[in-house]
Amino acid sequence: MNTKSVDAIANAVLYEGYMLYPYRPSSVKNRQRFNFGVLYPKSYSETQAGADACNMQTECLVEGAYLSSLEVRVRFLQLVARSLRELQTSQGRISFEPVSMLDVNGKRLIPWQEAIECEVTVPACNLESLTTAPLKWEFSFLAKEETEPLRDARSQIVGLIVRKQESVQGTVEISAMHAGDQLFKVQVRVRNLTSLEGDHASRDEALARSLVSAHILLGVLDGQFVSLLEPPENLKDVVATCQNVGAWPVLVGNAGDRDTMLSSPIILYDYPRIAPESPGDLFDGTEIDEILALRILTMTDDEKREMRNTDDRARKMLERTESLPMEHLLKLHGTLRELRSLKEEMP
Numbered sequence: 001m002n003t004k005s006v007d008a009i010a011n012a013v014l015y016e017g018y019m020l021y022p023y024r025p026s027s028v029k030n031r032q033r034f035n036f037g038v039l040y041p042k043s044y045s046e047t048q049a050g051a052d053a054c055n056m057q058t059e060c061l062v063e064g065a066y067l068s069s070l071e072v073r074v075r076f077l078q079l080v081a082r083s084l085r086e087l088q089t090s091q092g093r094i095s096f097e098p099v100s101m102l103d104v105n106g107k108r109l110i111p112w113q114e115a116i117e118c119e120v121t122v123p124a125c126n127l128e129s130l131t132t133a134p135l136k137w138e139f140s141f142l143a144k145e146e147t148e149p150l151r152d153a154r155s156q157i158v159g160l161i162v163r164k165q166e167s168v169q170g171t172v173e174i175s176a177m178h179a180g181d182q183l184f185k186v187q188v189r190v191r192n193l194t195s196l197e198g199d200h201a202s203r204d205e206a207l208a209r210s211l212v213s214a215h216i217l218l219g220v221l222d223g224q225f226v227s228l229l230e231p232p233e234n235l236k237d238v239v240a241t242c243q244n245v246g247a248w249p250v251l252v253g254n255a256g257d258r259d260t261m262l263s264s265p266i267i268l269y270d271y272p273r274i275a276p277e278s279p280g281d282l283f284d285g286t287e288i289d290e291i292l293a294l295r296i297l298t299m300t301d302d303e304k305r306e307m308r309n310t311d312d313r314a315r316k317m318l319e320r321t322e323s324l325p326m327e328h329l330l331k332l333h334g335t336l337r338e339l340r341s342l343k344e345e346m347p
Contacts, residue, residue: 037265064223134175290332
């Protein structure tokens with residue numbers, strides 16, 4: 001699977017809604033993040049009457065033959081809870097106590113949900129074999145906790161940053177069936193099988209054990225995918241039988257390529273592109289770069305300080321936006337594409 005040309009699109013999907021303008025945790029829209037492509041633990045999904053999914057299903061068509069094979073990669077974010085501990089002394093005893101805020105060297109720190117990228121790669125599967133022997137690929141990511149000391153101007157430890165990552169487990173289930181002469185119908189299901197104790201877990205507790213912004217990259221060797229958006233006339237009826245749940249499969253890569261598909265939790269079109277004028281990820285897949293860039297530049301110093309101190313990705317975005325030269329900002333205002341000469345017809 002050649003993903004070099006699709007990584008930018010896949011990453012835009014991965015970080016859709018990670019943090020939205022005005023990019024501060026105190027803003028209402030950033031108090032409930034991660035609303036796209038979340039696969040929750042099954043027990044939590046059931047308590048929500050299925051409104052919060054625990055699995056996603058992708059179905060698509062592949063034109064292939066006996067030697068055709070399928071590659072599958074599942075990507076998602078796993079949340080990391082960042083908490084703070086302050087060094088305190090009492091009656092000669094030293095302890096690190098939880099706090100809701102900590103000022104260190106002029107930098108104000110607060111608890112936050114960070115994220116790390118996770119990927120599950122399934123070895124290439126022969127499509128003919130999948131018609132008789134579906135594959136069930138199990139995966140797991142272990143729980144982990146790390147601490148980072150916080151030092152003052154004199155290099156004395158005054159607190160700790162504690163990052164806690166819960167374990168997650170799941171499966172990728174892949175099957176295929178014959179849908180016509182040299183035509184396969186492929187199904188890929190991703191399930192979150194992580195256990196979640198308690199019947200009244202909060203959304204934050206469930207998110208810590210969820211697959212966030214989950215999406216699937218599919219590649220085919222010795223075969224070609226069929227567009228589900230613009231299928232050939234003779235395959236429209238077969239395409240109509242494909243059932244996608246929490247997924248939207250589209251062709252990706254260079255226009256005309258049919259060896260890679262992205263199954264996204266948000267609606268896309270075939271061969272989506274990141275505008276070449278875009279200065280970088282703004283965590284909004286439908287972003288209007290000029291508006292967001294200008295709004296970032298008009299934020300107050302206090303707002304920028306909060307944005308900078310809360311999240312490292314937001315900090316980098318702020319620094320990138322503030323360093324944009326004027327000529328780059330002007331390019332965001334409007335661009336002509338595919339300029340063609342107009343030939344008027346003679347009456």
